[in-house]
Amino acid sequence: MIDLIASRITALSTPAPNRLQKLLQVLLRGERPYMLYIAFVVLLIVFSLSSPWFLSVDNFMNIGRQTTLVSIVAVGMTFIIIARQIDLSVASTLALSGMAAALAMANVHNHWIVGAVAGLGTGALVGLLNGILTTQLAIPSFLVTLGTLSMARGLAMMVTNTKPVIITNETYFAIFGEGSFLGVPAPIAWTLASTIVGILLLHYNIFGRRIYAVGGNPTAALYSGIRTRQVTTLAFVLTGMLAGLAALVLSARSHAARPDVVQGMELDVIASVILGGCSLFGGRGFILGTLLGSLIIGTLNNGLVLLGVSSPMQLVIKGAIIIAAVAFTKR
Amino acid sequence: MFRPQPNAEAAAIRPTEPLVRVEGVTKNFGGVRALRGVSLEVRPGEVHALLGENGAGKSTLIKILSGVHACDSGTIEIAGQPVAFDGPAKSRAAGIAVVYQDLSLVESLSVAANMMLGREPLTRFGFLRKQKLMAEAGAFLKRHGIQLDPRAIVGSLPFAYRQMTEISKALMGDARVLILDEPTSSLTSDEVQVLFDAIARVTSRGVGVIYVTHRLDEVFQISQRVTVLRDGANVGTFVTPETDMKRLVAAIVGPGHADQTATPEPVASAVLAGKPAPAISLFRVSNDRLSGVDLTVSKGEIHGLAGLIGSGRTEILETIFGLRRVESGEIAVDGQPQPLRTPTEAIEQGIALVPEDRHVQGLILEHSIERNVALARLRRFARWGWMQQGAAAKDAATVIRKLAVKAPGPSSLVKTLSGGNQQKVVFAKWSNPPPRVLLLDEPTVGVDVGAREEIYSVIRNAAGAGAGVLVVSSDLAELLLLCDRISLVVEGRIVTTLSRGAIANAEELHHLLQLTQAEDQRPPYELSA
Numbered sequence: 001m002i003d004l005i006a007s008r009i010t011a012l013s014t015p016a017p018n019r020l021q022k023l024l025q026v027l028l029r030g031e032r033p034y035m036l037y038i039a040f041v042v043l044l045i046v047f048s049l050s051s052p053w054f055l056s057v058d059n060f061m062n063i064g065r066q067t068t069l070v071s072i073v074a075v076g077m078t079f080i081i082i083a084r085q086i087d088l089s090v091a092s093t094l095a096l097s098g099m100a101a102a103l104a105m106a107n108v109h110n111h112w113i114v115g116a117v118a119g120l121g122t123g124a125l126v127g128l129l130n131g132i133l134t135t136q137l138a139i140p141s142f143l144v145t146l147g148t149l150s151m152a153r154g155l156a157m158m159v160t161n162t163k164p165v166i167i168t169n170e171t172y173f174a175i176f177g178e179g180s181f182l183g184v185p186a187p188i189a190w191t192l193a194s195t196i197v198g199i200l201l202l203h204y205n206i207f208g209r210r211i212y213a214v215g216g217n218p219t220a221a222l223y224s225g226i227r228t229r230q231v232t233t234l235a236f237v238l239t240g241m242l243a244g245l246a247a248l249v250l251s252a253r254s255h256a257a258r259p260d261v262v263q264g265m266e267l268d269v270i271a272s273v274i275l276g277g278c279s280l281f282g283g284r285g286f287i288l289g290t291l292l293g294s295l296i297i298g299t300l301n302n303g304l305v306l307l308g309v310s311s312p313m314q315l316v317i318k319g320a321i322i323i324a325a326v327a328f329t330k331r
Numbered sequence: 332m333f334r335p336q337p338n339a340e341a342a343a344i345r346p347t348e349p350l351v352r353v354e355g356v357t358k359n360f361g362g363v364r365a366l367r368g369v370s371l372e373v374r375p376g377e378v379h380a381l382l383g384e385n386g387a388g389k390s391t392l393i394k395i396l397s398g399v400h401a402c403d404s405g406t407i408e409i410a411g412q413p414v415a416f417d418g419p420a421k422s423r424a425a426g427i428a429v430v431y432q433d434l435s436l437v438e439s440l441s442v443a444a445n446m447m448l449g450r451e452p453l454t455r456f457g458f459l460r461k462q463k464l465m466a467e468a469g470a471f472l473k474r475h476g477i478q479l480d481p482r483a484i485v486g487s488l489p490f491a492y493r494q495m496t497e498i499s500k501a502l503m504g505d506a507r508v509l510i511l512d513e514p515t516s517s518l519t520s521d522e523v524q525v526l527f528d529a530i531a532r533v534t535s536r537g538v539g540v541i542y543v544t545h546r547l548d549e550v551f552q553i554s555q556r557v558t559v560l561r562d563g564a565n566v567g568t569f570v571t572p573e574t575d576m577k578r579l580v581a582a583i584v585g586p587g588h589a590d591q592t593a594t595p596e597p598v599a600s601a602v603l604a605g606k607p608a609p610a611i612s613l614f615r616v617s618n619d620r621l622s623g624v625d626l627t628v629s630k631g632e633i634h635g636l637a638g639l640i641g642s643g644r645t646e647i648l649e650t651i652f653g654l655r656r657v658e659s660g661e662i663a664v665d666g667q668p669q670p671l672r673t674p675t676e677a678i679e680q681g682i683a684l685v686p687e688d689r690h691v692q693g694l695i696l697e698h699s700i701e702r703n704v705a706l707a708r709l710r711r712f713a714r715w716g717w718m719q720q721g722a723a724a725k726d727a728a729t730v731i732r733k734l735a736v737k738a739p740g741p742s743s744l745v746k747t748l749s750g751g752n753q754q755k756v757v758f759a760k761w762s763n764p765p766p767r768v769l770l771l772d773e774p775t776v777g778v779d780v781g782a783r784e785e786i787y788s789v790i791r792n793a794a795g796a797g798a799g800v801l802v803v804s805s806d807l808a809e810l811l812l813l814c815d816r817i818s819l820v821v822e823g824r825i826v827t828t829l830s831r832g833a834i835a836n837a838e839e840l841h842h843l844l845q846l847t848q849a850e851d852q853r854p855p856y857e858l859s860a
Contacts, residue, residue: 218693224706225678
């Protein structure tokens with residue numbers, strides 16, 4: 001009798017967990033990021049114990065908002081790192097894209113679509129340049145993007161002689177910064193949207209399969225008929241566009257575009273991706289890990305501020321964490 | 332003749348006493364019993380062949396002897412002294428040296444520098460004494476009669492000479508036992524001879540050699556005794572001159588498999604007798620490595636390319652597959668001229684390549700069988716760019732069954748499979764849809780006897796289904812076994828094409844290659860420099 005009931009129960013309860021398990025399997029790419037969960041929980045506990053301000057809804061919303069820029073760009077960086085490349089230029093690309101969006105609205109036509117197209121387009125163009133230089137001239141992307149990091153920042157400063165550009169479009173503010181979508185604040189909604197698009201592209205699209213193949217073994221990918229240069233270039237374009245999206249979010253929040261914003265953000269972005277379980281040797285990683293990685297970085301930034309750690313010391317700690325994360329994930 | 336060096340340890344060994352004695356060694360990995368009581372004895376000056384299918388325990392035994400793994404039980408004695416290795420350093424200190432398939436040389440350094448890596452002669456201030464290094468290495472090579480220029484940069488040498496560098500390096504470290512793991516798998520027959528000469532010189536000085544191979548003919552050429560392993564246990568040790576090929580194959584594959592080595596007729600003889608339609612034709616194709624290649628492979632034909640390494644055999648395949656530019660001339664698929672500028676275009680035309688190095692070119696080792704099998708035809712499993720995960724998984728399961736890949740399932744990582752099964756996965760990439768042209772570069776390198784026969788039948792089936800098959804192989808017996816016609820490649824040209832019936836045996840083909848080679852003045856390795 002009891003056996004019968006038990007079998008009924010399992011019979012009823014299996015299909016749902018199976019589907020859930022399958023989804024998790026795809027999203028986690030067979031990885032079990034226990035280290036990640038543990039690190040996150042340890043951070044939360046340490047900061048809750050040491051600061052009365054940390055454990056509050058307001059503060060978590062704060063962390064979410066502060067993390068958006070990193071989370072959005074890190075989605076693109078996940079594709080790049082899985083494909084065995086690196087993009088150091090993302091912060092500069094973000095600054096240049098923001099300037100392009102603000103200038104387009106100020107000088108061409110004051111409509112949010114004009115700003116969005118200019119911002120995303122500029123990001124995509126820098127990404128295209130990174131991709132073409134890396135794949136066609138066979139220069140390591142580390143050096144190419146180190147160069148474009150400098151170039152994009154310089155251009156962003158040149159266009160207005162380092163002066164910020166004011167934005168006056170209310171719709172633009174609402175869509176990218178201050179409004180909300182289904183009760184979710186716009187910046188967080190854009191983060192979720194980027195993450196979902198990233199998951200679909202990486203785990204369910206043919207493009208994702210190609211990215212994994214190019215990163216897992218570029219020669220074997222080429223010998224299997226994959227256009228490895230095209231795939232790599234597309235990853236750079238995607239990352240550039242996401243840097244452009246982050247620029248829209250940032251400029252809508254501050255009602256202006258400034259050429260000197262987010263200097264050094266590439267550190268946080270790369271750290272998020274590596275913490276999230278991507279292998280720097282290519283071919284391994286998943287988007288959800290990256291999101292969690294960026295939340296850890298965000299929590300860390302926030303907690304260190306609340307603890308009164310000086311910002312130079314914060315840099316030291318973050319650098320050390322990146323090295324530790326790579327040491328743990330290296331195969 | 333070589334006078335034994337005044338080496339106190341070497342002198343202490345009496346010739347009858349075994350150099351190495353392995354007794355009842357067992358090793359478990361988790362629940363898998365890799366070795367269940369293996370014994371092996373190597374005498375001074377002996378070449379002792381070690382045979383067995385992949386997974387029989389050869390590699391595990393080698394790893395135990397080289398100190399990579401510790402054995403669970405059993406004893407190892409070196410020159411009568413029981414030893415326990417807790418690391419590779421201990422094993423090396425006891426005089427055991429392993430030359431692995433993937434060599435561990437620094438390609439940018441000279442032969443001499445590689446031989447003395449880590450024990451270079453230095454001045455008092457820690458600077459390298461280059462002259463002394465060269466002189467010492469040169470004298471050592473001369474004493475052993477090894478034909479190597481100590482000044483040559485390793486990266487510029489043909490494979491056999493790199494291997495000899497590796498062997499010299501091991502001997503210079505006073506190795507008394509040399510373990511060679513499939514040393515001839517990527518050598519041409521000339522290079523094999525060079526290696527065998529070197530082995531003979533080394534053993535004449537009392538060094539014992541454990542020779543792991545998949546090629547039975549080599550066992551009869553150089554070994555004095557053979558030990559066969561199967562499923563982690565000894566099948567037996569034979570005195571080589573007293574046994575024969577048939578008995579060894581039976582010992583390796585075990586009961587019930589003996590018929591597999593029977594030689595069927597090449598399939599397409601009948602096809603060729605009629606009027607064959609060309610699957611692929613090359614008309615005066617030239618580029619940086621080829622000069623005017625004319626070649627036609629008919630539908631259903633298996634066509635072999637024989638030649639030395641660097642002769643352009645591989646480059647012919649690469650050019651057809653779109654990996655090398657066609658500078659002049661024309662390639663026609665199914666009678667239609669095609670540009671074939673990239674592998675993508677070649678694959679669209681139904682051309683498939685099983686490349687020479689499956690680890691580098693054929694597979695993504697860290698990924699699953701399913702992902703690897705789907706890689707070359709992702710579009711077939713995608714609708715509007717979105718992967719139909721179920722279809723890809725089902726297809727992988729089907730080909731795994733069809734090609735009898737031994738693996739727990741489609742999601743097993745390719746790196747966990749044996750060499751033969753990995754090669755089957757490479758074939759599986761191209762099995763559906765059936766290719767119109769199948770290009771094979773050394774299709775059975777590092778594949779054990781059983782899987783080799785299975786791969787031969789996959790190749791014959793592909794030809795039977797109408798594909799034109801073009802095979803490059805250094806194993807001349809393999810070419811004779813498979814091919815309807817064989818073309819000889821010298822310096823990027825096809826010098827002659829012979830039908831299978833015109834060649835009596837592998838020796839004759841070997842002589843033909845020698846003859847055509849002799850007509851060209853330049854030695855082969857200057858080509859690749």
